[in-house]
Amino acid sequence: MSALWTVAWHSAWHRRFGLSVVVVSVALSTFLLLAVERVRHDVRENFSQAVSGTDLIVGARTGAVQLMLYTVFRIGNATNTIEWSSVKDLERDPAVAWVVPLSLGDSHRGFPVVGTTPLYFERFQYGARRALRFAQGKPFVGVFDAVLGAEVAARLGYGLGERLVLSHGKGEIAGTDHADKPFKVVGILARTGTPVDRSVHISLAGMQAIHLDWIAGMPLPGLAVPVDRVQEHDLTPKAVTAALVGLKSRVQVFSLQRRIAEYEAEPLPGVALDELWSTIAVGERALLIMSALVAMVSFAGLVAVIVTGLEQRRRELAVLRSIGAGPREILVLLITECILVTVLGALLGALACTAVVRLLGPWAEAEFGIGVRPAWPGATEWALLSAVVVAGIIASLVPGWRAYRMSLADGLSPKG
Structure with missing residues (x-):
């Protein structure tokens, strides 16, 4: 058997340029x-870890995934807002235990700003219902107090008492900073491994205060409201981006969703997290199917290369037959070559996946707050690698059977 492996290796090496294309194709698949x-597993884990203990996310009329991505992961663009009166009506619903409003849209040096209430630090949970903890300081109390996520504080080198200026939107337009109303850091949250780490938290009153003299995304010329005059104005928010909702009983989720959908003042979709997971599962399956199709194309190319090469290898195979190799050994030889190509391609693909995840993982976490980390292959990944090798063996049966059927006379006296 070892002799066959040696012959197969030397034969494959002799045809290395043609087979290298197949190896790359198998590696790519x-x-x-x-x-x-890996991305599916880590993204699902990040999603499940990012928020827990919340039964519904209520926001303006938009897609469920878009609402979830922007509200929880701060990915994408701002959705429409919901009226503050609608939030108060939601709080009065008998099925609702608590409501945490969120106002998004501004930023600080690339990090999203979240306007909310002190209840956020009590009710927001992540992972296995883990509550937020303060590494330093306390929740905001004053209008211009700010609480930083761990990543913001670490990346920008901020500590308690630091002054910071927020930017309107993503801060891409010059002159849209709220420089006249700086905030002071009063608290820094402990690291959670979720998008909370990348967020700057302020009060809804603070969010309203910095926009008192703004309209349509731009400051009103000559109408600036100084910091010491802010308290003279009504700082009750007019609208918010979304609201996290906790229920007294989870069995009331669907009945509350129905009442929200029938709310007369404005359309308010209520998205249950379980519904989002099922929506994402469709995308996961689509990605896996596409990858499987790429793998099938790769193995079809492997069969084509080996079968085409048989026409040039008839004399080689005939010589092997003449020195005592039977049809069964020829079959094993072709299968062995295919296994070598498949295993080499699978190893290269696994190494490439690990390298790319290691290189791009920190960027994805910094940019989107979604950690994709290299790890020892899990059961599913080992199953996929095994499936690739088994598919290679199955693909090798076609050229192997063709070589098995070749006669010695045909090999010694090729046509043409």
Whole structure:
């Protein structure tokens, strides 16, 4: 058997330029399969860890995934807002235990700003219903107090008492900073491994205060409201981006969703987290199917290369037959070559997946707050690697059977 492996290796090496294309193709398909599985696993884990203990997310009329991505992960663009009166009506619903409003849209040096209430630090949970903790300081009390996520404080080198200036929107337009109303850091949250780490938290009153003299995203010329005059104005928010809702009983989720959908003042979709997971699962399956199709194309190319190469290898195979190799050994030889190509491609694909995840993982976490980390392959990834090798063996049966059927006379006296 070892002799066959040696012959197969030397034969494959002799045809290395043609087979290298197949190896790259198998490596690419393996890379896609493993990368999709790694991203799928880590994104789902990030999603499940990002928020827990919340039964509904209520926001303006938009897609469920878009609402979730922007509200929880701060990914995408701002949705429409919901009226503050609608939030108060939601709080009065008998099924509702608590409501945490969120106002988004501004930023500080690339980090999103979240306007909310002190209840956020009591009710927001992540992971296995873990509550937020303060590494330093306390929740905001004053209008211009700010609480930083751990990543914001670490990346910008901020500590308690630091003064910071917020930017309107993403701060991409010059002159849209709220420089006349700086905030003071009064608290820094402990690291959570969620988008909370990348957020600057202020009060809803503070969010309203910095926009008193703004309209349509721009400051009103000559109408600036100084900091010491802010308290003279009504700082009750007019609208918010969304609201996290906790219920007295989870069995009331669907009945509350129905009441929210029938709310007369404005359309308010209520998105249950379970619904979002099922929506994402559709995308996961689509990605896996696409990767499997790429793998099938790769193995079709492997079969084509080996079968085409048989026409040039008839004399080689005939010589092997003449020195005592039977049809069964020829079959094993072709299968062995395919296994070598498949295993090499699978290994290269696995190494490429690990390298890309290691290189791009920190960027994805810094940019989107979603950690994709290299890890020892799990059961599903080992199953995918095994499936790639098994598919290679199955693909090798076609050229192997063709070589098995070749006669010695045909090999010694090729046509043409």
